Amino acid sequence: MKAEQWSGKLYRAEQVRRGERQAAAQQQLAMYLLMERAGAAVFHQLEQDFTRHQHVLVCCGGGNNGGDGYVVARLAKEAGYQVTLWQMGDAAKLQGDAALARDAWLATGGQILPPAASIPSSIEVVIDALLGTGLSGEVRPEGKQLIMMINRIAVPVIAIDIPSGLCADTGKVLGEAVKAQSTVTFIGSKQGLWTGQAAEYVGQVQFAGLQVADDFEQIEPPSARLIQAADVGSCLLPRARSAHKGDHGRIILAGGDHGMGGAIRMASEAAARAGAGLTAVLTQPDNALSIVTARPEIMAVGWQQTDKVLLAQRLQWADVLVVGPGLGQSSWSQSLYSELTKTEKSLVVDADGLNLLSRSPDYKNNRIITPHPGEAARLLACSVHEVEADRFRAARALQQKYGGVVVLKGAGTLVDDGTQCWVCAAGNPGMATGGMGDVLSGIIGALLGQGLSLAAAAWCGVWIHSTAADRCAAEGERGMLASDLFPHIRQLVNPR
Structure with a gap:
């Protein structure tokens, strides 16, 4: 379109x-x-x-x-x-x-x-x-x-x-x-x-x-407003020639329970590719080595529920938190979610983080939530059909209930901050594959770390993610992998 x-x-x-x-x-x-x-x-x-x-x-x-x-x-x-x-x-x-x-x-x-x-x-x-x-x-x-x-x-x-x-x-x-x-x-x-x-x-x-x-x-x-390339470009200004890594955000991504290490791996690389200055991961100990081996720029450490000191140190260090990719819903997952979401720092909650949020709803203005229609239905205690029957109304209802900024994913993703709604026309059916949402949460976290507001990070992140997928789709929609987006993400966060 x-x-x-x-x-x-x-x-x-x-x-x-x-x-x-x-x-x-x-x-x-x-x-x-x-x-x-x-x-x-x-x-x-x-x-x-x-x-x-x-x-x-x-x-x-x-x-x-x-x-x-x-x-x-x-x-x-x-x-x-x-x-x-x-x-x-x-x-x-x-x-x-x-x-x-x-x-x-x-x-x-x-x-x-x-x-x-x-x-x-x-x-x-x-x-x-x-x-x-x-x-x-x-x-x-x-x-x-x-x-x-x-x-x-x-x-x-x-x-x-x-x-x-x-x-x-x-x-x-x-x-x-x-x-x-x-x-x-x-x-x-x-x-x-x-x-x-x-x-x-x-x-x-x-x-x-x-x-x-x-x-x-x-x-x-x-x-509402359609997200356009010029709007995104106006938010991604050239970096100062004297910039250093601390200027562009310290991002912690938390998740990757047993058997789900790939999700947190993709989210963290997406954050790095989208320009985060420093990217760290808290995950199950079994996942840490594979993440560091595959992408040594990411500081991945294993976390156990008894290690309160590590968690406190990481929280103090971070500017932005992304919670949810591959998080699971185990006791380990619930402990990590509970500790990290107490923060007043900018926070992105995705995937199983949203499922845990639906069990204990709260209202926060420092948070971006990124539900797909199924997760949105759980958060609103309604059916997926009701969400999809009026996506604009559902996005605003989520924002009024949970605060902050809402990203309602799907065809024509919506971003709502309670005052303004943005619509993304980019994207294609090839995105209906595992890991795409994890990549999106990493991009949004990186943009928050680079100083964008919650709303701007959300709608810029959605557009970058979907446009990267459209560029991938030039080779065909079927068989597209979430990790295929990475080179395109890097191009898109460096507008010319």
């Missing part, structure tokens, strides 16, 4: 509906002119992607989204495309601007047809103008049937504003949703396009401001 010449600000659907009217009023524009501009933006996308004289099917619904479809159909017909237009519902019942667009289509000699039992084999591209951002409940049976028909035909689809059936606020599929090759969204990009199930449906997201976006952004504050 991409967004060119766009601020990265995201909005809820109601904000866009409200704000676009105010922005149009400020410019003394008729709302029908915005419909014309929206249709023209989608037609421009059609012209970019497909040659003229192809057969286009425009599927229109009963609201303004359908009106946009009528504009696209008219422009395409005038430009020489063969256009078939299907209207779901009674075209005679269209009102307002949608009715004006319908009449303009008819004036060109265009026809309005009801949906057929199947899509003709001559169709080469579909324009989805069925259901817009006002959809709140499940798609009705007629709409479901047509959406499934669109998804069965092996031709590209351009969705107008949002794929029909996808919730604009959450990215949840409301029964059935159109799978688009590209989505052209208007005025304010909808937050639901960027997280959760949306990744499967939106294709390439294109933004069209319709010449009112600047005024709109002055009216409506964003509900």
Whole structure:
């Protein structure tokens, strides 16, 4: 997904509906002119992607989204495309601007047809103008049937504003949703396009401001922001020529119970590769030698529950703690977690650290937690389905319950500090493999050690991690290993 010449600000659907009217009023524009501009933006996308004289099917619904479809159909017909237009519902019942667009289509000699039992084999591209951002409940049976028909035909689809059936606020599929090759969204990009199930449906997201976006952004504050490369680069400033290792953070990573030494090994190397000045590990004694042998730059020591002196020394030395990779839930794990999480220093809690936190919830403002949906469900005492049904709400609920900053992992990872939410559009399915979360926690810990705030370390770390995975995916998503990210992480923390 991409967004060119766009601020990265995201909005809820109601904000866009409200704000676009105010922005149009400020410019003394008729709302029908915005419909014309929206249709023209989608037609421009059609012209970019497909040659003229192809057969286009425009599927229109009963609201303004359908009106946009009528504009696209008219422009395409005038430009020489063969256009078939299907209207779901009674075209005679269209009102307002949608009715004006319908009449303009008819004036060109265009026809309005009801949906057929199947899509003709001559169709080469579909324009989805069925259901817009006002959809709140499940798609009705007629709409479901047509959406499934669109998804069965092996031709590209351009969705107008949002794929029909996808919730604009959450990215949840409301029964059935159109799978688009590209989505052209208007005025304010909808937050639901960027997280959760949306990744499967939106294709390439294109933004069209319709010449009112600047005024709109002055009216409506964003509900979330997309993390962009320039934002990350502004946080990763060049180091002073006189810098020394103590300037860039002393990081302790704790975990690696029996049989799980690999997790803490990967987390600690990720911290080192992301620029931590000094990286140390507290782990089961059996793991220490293998970590030091594989990566001698990491100061790994074995810890036993009776060794309170070592723990006190390490805590005093550290600037930042990362607790959880491979931690387990044994008595050893619980003792280490209990001692380290008493700190007032910056703290990242991941993996089994989150499972232990869910047993004894507390609120801390010096902490970043990094749950995947399953861990988030345990932390909120709800189901994974409830978390994924509204990831924005779940991330804010986690922050309100546990404090600090929340990283809710998954497709379209969210970072929430209780005031602002950031969304990461980078990443790919190849990341669904063991150790990826451990690498992320190490990166975030290293960025904290280099002086970034909790929020900045979290959203920069998420973007670096996901972008490194995207670079790895150039060689294929299947078979990607968490450790494959390391060389890319080093490149990304040194922006040019």
